[in-house]
Amino acid sequence: MLFYFIDLVHLVGPSLILFFILLGIGFRGFDKLKGFTYTMMIFGVVVAAMFYPGPFQEIGGFKLSGLIVPLLQIIMFGMGTSMSLRDFGGVIKMPKGVLIGVLCQFTIMPIIGYTLAKLSGFPPEIAAGLILIGSSPSGMASNVMSFLANANLALSITITAVTTMLAPFITPVLMGLLAGEFVEVNVWGMVLDIIKIVIVPIGAGLLFNRFLGGKAKWLDDAMPLVSMIGIAVIIAIITAAGRDNLLTIGPILIVLVIFHNLSGYTLGYWAGKLFRMDERDCRTIAFEVGMQNAGLASGLAKEMGKIATVGLAAAVFGPFMNITGSILASYWHRKPPKDEEIEK
Helix, strand or coil: CHHHHCCCHHHHHHHHHHHHHHHHHHHCCCCCCHHHHHHHHHHHHHHHHHHCCHHHCEECCEEHHHHHHHHHHHHHHHHHHCCCHHHHHHHHHCHHHHHHHHHHHCCHHHHHHHHHHHHHCCCHHHHHHHHHHHHCCECHHHHHHHHHCCCCHHHHHHHHHHHHHHHHHHHHHHHHHHHCCCCCCCHHHHHHHHHHHHHHHHHHHHHHHHHHCCCCHHHHHHHHHHHHHHHHHHHHHHHHHCHHHHHHHHHHHHHHHHHHHHHHHHHHHHHHHHCCCCHHHHHHHHHHHHCECHHHHHHHHHHCCCCCCCCHHHHHHHHHHHHHHHHHHHHHHCCCCHHHHHHC
16 A cells, blocks of 8 residues: 555566565464465465566466466376275274265255355356366365364365265266356366366375385375465466456455355364264365365366366366365364363
8 A cells, every 4th residue: 555655566576476475484383373374475465466466477488377288187196196995994994974974075066056146246258167166076185174173084085085086976966957057068078177177186195105105205295285386376367367357356256256266164073073973074075065166167167168168167266275274273272072072
């Protein structure tokens, strides 16, 4: 605001970018804030893409949107290397929790997304993005938050694995049913896209973990960092592509996305209570429902050729769900489940 008043508008962008970067670095010095470091860096990237969209759209004639799918495949490969077939064994050990988690994931969020799309008044393609993020499976971020919140990590990993593997069959159908009135949806094309983006690289990662796990420690150490950088690049590209739309409807979209996210936590938690699940499992369902695979939604928007419209909700949802998820996980971390307190 000061730069605007003293007629140094050209310094606003660099100052805001530097602000978020330094804030993220500063958070590293505080245990309670350390988890927000990456999110602050993402905000810095978003600000850079909003002020200087050109370098995030095209370099030397190459459109950077072409990097989205390959980056997602690398991220999904990394996800696969951190998984094993044992993760799917939870279906047998915890059938009730897995079934409830999967059903909640593919009902609560798509329905809320559709309702918000109808009420938003957004252009059809942007509104469809709310349905797309709601119809996507949960992601690895939910596993991290479940761990921090003293939830059932094994159940979280299993639900994430199952919803991810079911996504090629359920997400396109949900999009066809709910988003068909907003945009044209090629259901079979989306099935193939998800198989290409998710199933193939995760399958390759599972095979890598099975036969080469522990033999390439450098790769195990590098994949989390590569994934974080990849997600940041994807968000920057989508933000730059949809900059004009964000300047028009950005604040309203942020409000709707946060409402979507918080509704997922709330309804997921109470759905667990409704089915008489214990506290740790209810927390797990809350994170699995409220936290979506925004990267996959972004990739599908790119394959639809609508990254600047359908992809906007996913670009906004990703950073904000990490903020709300971290806050909720921190709150629950300080409140051990009652059954744990009894055991102590």
